[in-house]
Amino acid sequence: KCKILHRDLSVGNIVIYRGKGFLIDWDLAKLLIIQDDPYGMFISHSHSYCTDFADSWGTWQFMSAHLVKNINAVHGVEDDLESSLYVVLWMAL
Numbered sequence: 001k002c003k004i005l006h007r008d009l010s011v012g013n014i015v016i017y018r019g020k021g022f023l024i025d026w027d028l029a030k031l032l033i034i035q036d037d038p039y040g041m042f043i044s045h046s047h048s049y050c051t052d053f054a055d056s057w058g059t060w061q062f063m064s065a066h067l068v069k070n071i072n073a074v075h076g077v078e079d080d081l082e083s084s085l086y087v088v089l090w091m092a093l
Contacts, residue, residue, distance in 0.1 A: 006029050007079075008029075008058025030075070062087060062090070063083065064082035064083060
């Protein structure tokens with residue numbers, strides 16, 4: 001809806017207040033660009049590529065497998081979704 005990637009979803013960046021969850025620590029967030037490709041699929045990517053692993057990405061325990069394996073990968077919506085899955089698993093276990 002807002003077309004912003006958080007890029008650092010982790011248990012430390014979610015605050016529960018009066019029964020509602022809030023994302024905090026937006027310093028690594030990037031605007032999202034969504035384009036149509038010729039086959040009618042959507043391509044999503046952020047404005048920047050990773051140049052320094054430690055400074056450009058979030059908490060490694062919650063990073064997507066794709067980003068961990070490919071240091072120069074572009075952080076996409078699917079990476080934030082995978083990070084949110086890891087947050088849920090972390091809290092459930």
